[in-house]
Amino acid sequence: MSASRVHSHQQHLWTSLAVILRVFCSGGREKSERRSTWVFFVRLEQYWNEAKTIDKLPDKVVLQIFSYLSHREICRLARTCRKWRMIAYDSRLWKCVSLRPEMSGLHVSSLEALLALISIRFGPSLRYIELPIELITHTVLYELGSKCPNLTHMLLDFSTAMQLHDFNELQGFPTKLRYMCICLSEVIFMEGFMRKIYSFINGLEVLHLIGTYEKISEEEEEIYEVINIHKMKSATPNLRIVNLYGINFVDDSHVEAFSSNCIQLECLAVNYCAKVTGSSLRILFQRCRKMRCLLAQQTGLLSEHVQAVEWEKTQLQELDITGTDLTSDCLTDLLTRVPALRWLSAGQQDGFNDSVLRAFADKGNARSLMALDLDRCESLSEDGLYKFLLRFGPQLRGLVLSGIPHVTDQLWTGTLPSLRQVKILVMGMSEGCCPKISQKVLVDQLVDCIAQNCSQLERLELRWDPETLRYSDKSQKAIDTLRVRCLRLKCLVLSDGKYYETVKANFERADRTTVVRTTTNCRVSNCYLLSCYQDLLFN
Amino acid sequence: MRCESCSDVFHHRAKQGGEEGSFLLNIFQTSTSAICSRATFIENFQRTNTIHTMPNIKLQSSDGETFEVDVEIAKCSVTIKTMLEDLGMDEDDEEVVPLPNVNSAILRKVIQWATYHKDDPPPPEDDDNKEKRTDDISSWDADFLKVDQGTLFELILAANYLDIKGLLDVTCKTVANMIKGKTPEEIRKTFNIKNDFTPSEEEQVRKENEWCEEK
Numbered sequence: 001m002s003a004s005r006v007h008s009h010q011q012h013l014w015t016s017l018a019v020i021l022r023v024f025c026s027g028g029r030e031k032s033e034r035r036s037t038w039v040f041f042v043r044l045e046q047y048w049n050e051a052k053t054i055d056k057l058p059d060k061v062v063l064q065i066f067s068y069l070s071h072r073e074i075c076r077l078a079r080t081c082r083k084w085r086m087i088a089y090d091s092r093l094w095k096c097v098s099l100r101p102e103m104s105g106l107h108v109s110s111l112e113a114l115l116a117l118i119s120i121r122f123g124p125s126l127r128y129i130e131l132p133i134e135l136i137t138h139t140v141l142y143e144l145g146s147k148c149p150n151l152t153h154m155l156l157d158f159s160t161a162m163q164l165h166d167f168n169e170l171q172g173f174p175t176k177l178r179y180m181c182i183c184l185s186e187v188i189f190m191e192g193f194m195r196k197i198y199s200f201i202n203g204l205e206v207l208h209l210i211g212t213y214e215k216i217s218e219e220e221e222e223i224y225e226v227i228n229i230h231k232m233k234s235a236t237p238n239l240r241i242v243n244l245y246g247i248n249f250v251d252d253s254h255v256e257a258f259s260s261n262c263i264q265l266e267c268l269a270v271n272y273c274a275k276v277t278g279s280s281l282r283i284l285f286q287r288c289r290k291m292r293c294l295l296a297q298q299t300g301l302l303s304e305h306v307q308a309v310e311w312e313k314t315q316l317q318e319l320d321i322t323g324t325d326l327t328s329d330c331l332t333d334l335l336t337r338v339p340a341l342r343w344l345s346a347g348q349q350d351g352f353n354d355s356v357l358r359a360f361a362d363k364g365n366a367r368s369l370m371a372l373d374l375d376r377c378e379s380l381s382e383d384g385l386y387k388f389l390l391r392f393g394p395q396l397r398g399l400v401l402s403g404i405p406h407v408t409d410q411l412w413t414g415t416l417p418s419l420r421q422v423k424i425l426v427m428g429m430s431e432g433c434c435p436k437i438s439q440k441v442l443v444d445q446l447v448d449c450i451a452q453n454c455s456q457l458e459r460l461e462l463r464w465d466p467e468t469l470r471y472s473d474k475s476q477k478a479i480d481t482l483r484v485r486c487l488r489l490k491c492l493v494l495s496d497g498k499y500y501e502t503v504k505a506n507f508e509r510a511d512r513t514t515v516v517r518t519t520t521n522c523r524v525s526n527c528y529l530l531s532c533y534q535d536l537l538f539n
Numbered sequence: 540m541r542c543e544s545c546s547d548v549f550h551h552r553a554k555q556g557g558e559e560g561s562f563l564l565n566i567f568q569t570s571t572s573a574i575c576s577r578a579t580f581i582e583n584f585q586r587t588n589t590i591h592t593m594p595n596i597k598l599q600s601s602d603g604e605t606f607e608v609d610v611e612i613a614k615c616s617v618t619i620k621t622m623l624e625d626l627g628m629d630e631d632d633e634e635v636v637p638l639p640n641v642n643s644a645i646l647r648k649v650i651q652w653a654t655y656h657k658d659d660p661p662p663p664e665d666d667d668n669k670e671k672r673t674d675d676i677s678s679w680d681a682d683f684l685k686v687d688q689g690t691l692f693e694l695i696l697a698a699n700y701l702d703i704k705g706l707l708d709v710t711c712k713t714v715a716n717m718i719k720g721k722t723p724e725e726i727r728k729t730f731n732i733k734n735d736f737t738p739s740e741e742e743q744v745r746k747e748n749e750w751c752e753e754k
Contacts, residue, residue, distance in 0.1 A: 076748070079748065113750055
C-alpha cells in the first residue's frame, strides 16, 4: 500500500471524525458520554499520528533489511536519504564481498579504489572475499592482512590468468584464514605465489582447488601440474575438508599425500579427477580415522582398489561413486561391509542391479540411510526398487530415481505413501538419446499423490519431456493442492514447455514467484543433505 | 468469539442435556467452522472439563486487552521468556505480563503467527557466508503479511521489541522484497522518505557509489 493511499485514508478519516465530533458536541448529551466519546477520538487520533512509517524503524532493523539486499542495491539505497547512506556504509553489511563481476560480483575499476575500500568500507567486519586475477597483487593481499583481522574466507580466481603477478615483495597476508578456494588455471604455475603464503595458512581447515575440467578442449593437451600438492599438504596439517574438483593432473599420489599429513581429514572430494583410481584409498582410511565423507564422482575408480579398502573399520557415512565403472560384486562387497551409510550416490552404475540392492538391504547397514541417488541405474527392476522403497522409504529425506525408463509414474504412486519424510525428490527421464518411453505420464495424478503424501517436500524435479507428460484441464486443481500442501516447497523444476508454463503461472498468481524453474538452468540433487554441504560450496 | 467462549457456551448447553445439548455438540464437532478448527475446539472443550493441564500466561497489550496464551508459545519471544524467568513466574499465577509497546491488534497478529509456527525448529545461527535469501518465505507467511505498510512496520517493531527472530526475519525479508529493483526516487515514493540531501551532497553520494553500478 503506497504512502499516498495511507494519506488519503487519513484525510477521509479526519473529515468523518470532524463531522461526528460536531454532531456529538452540539447535541444535548450527558457530559460523561461526551467525555468518553472525546477520549475515544483522541485515542484514534493518537493511533493515526503514530501510524508507522519506515523511518520509525530502529537503525539495527533497517540494517537487517539491507542485509537481504545485494551490494549493488545497497549502493543505490545510499542515495535515498542521509540516514540510509549511513546505514549502507556500515561495515557489517560488507562481511562477504565478491569482486568478480562475471560471477555477479561487484566491479572495482582500479587497485587504488580497492585499497581505499578495504580500509574504509570493509575493515574489521570483512569475513569473506572473492578476488579476480587482476586484483590479486601483493599490495592488496598485504592491505587485507593488516586491515581485515577477521578475514577467514578467501577465494582467489586465477582461472583466467595469462601470467602471475610478481609476489616477491609480498610482506603480509591474512593470517586467520580457515577457508581458501583457489581457482587454478591450466597453464600458470602457482609456485611463485604459493611459496610466499605457506607460512600464513597453517590454520586452514577447508581447501578447495578448482581445476579446469569444464574447460578441457577436444584434443589431448599437455597436462601441467600447476600446483605442488605435496608442498601444500605439509603447510596445512589442520585440513578437515579437501575438495579437488576437476583437476586433470590429480591422481592417487595426491590423495596419499593429503592422508600423510592431514590426519584431521573428515571429507575428501575428488569429483571429476579422472586419474584417481582408488589405489590409495586403503591407506587414506587407515591414516585418517575421522573420514566420514568421500565424494569420487566420475573418477576412474577400479573395483579391485575399492574392494581392498577395510570398509568395516571406517567411519564412512557419505559416499558418492556416481559414474564410476564398478562391478556388481564390488558394489555388493562395498555395501555389505561399510558401516552405516546415511548418504549414497551411485548413479550411472550398470553394475548396480537387484542383487546388489537386496544385499544392501538384507546384509548391509541401511538403517541410517537417508539420501539415495540411483540416477540412470537401468539394471534395477521396478519390483526390486518397489520392495526397497517400501522398506526404507519412511526414513529417506532425499531420493533421486531419474533416468530409469521403466520407473514409471505407477511405481511412484505406489511408493509415495512410504516417502512421507522426503524433502528432495527427483524423478522422470528426458529422452535424449535413450530409447523412447512408450507410455505417457499422467502428471496430474502424480502431482496430486506427491501433494497428499510428501508435506515436507522442499525440492522437486520432474525430468520428463513435455511431450511425455499428459495433463488435463483439471491440472490446476492438482497444482493448487501441491502448492497448498507442500508449504516448504522452494524449488520445483520442470522441462521447459506447456506444462511448465501452466505450473509457473499458477505459482505466480499465488505470489510464489521464484519456486518454479526449468531444467535448463536448475538441477536438484541430494547434495543439500550432505553434512558438510556449507563448507563444500564454492563458486 | 474466541474458542474458549465457544466451547464454554456449548459445554453449558450440552450439560443441560437433552436433544439440544448433544445436537449442538455434534454440529460443532463435525462442522468446519472458520471460527476455530475442530481440533482446537475439542482441545478447549476437554480443557474446560478437566483439570487445567496446559499452562497459560496472560499478556496485556498497551491498550489494556488481555490475551491468554500457552506459555510455550509465548516463550518464542525471548523478551517474554526472560521476563518470566527473571520474575520467577509460576505458570498457574494470575499474573499478567504487560507489553506497553504493543497494541492489541498487533499483539493478536503476533500470537497468531507464533501459534502457527510453534513447532518450527529454532532458526539457525546466521551463517556469515551464506547469501541471505528473500525467496524462502512460506505461503502462509506471505498471506499473513499481506497487510498495509503501517501494520507491517508495527509487526516489525513488535517482533524487535519482543525479540522473536523468526517473525523479524520474515518481515524484514518482505520489506527487502519491496525495495528490490527500485531506483532511489521510487523507494522514496513507496515509503514516503524525505530526500534530505543538498544538491552537492547528492552528487557526492552518487560519485561515491559509481563503482557499484553496472559495468
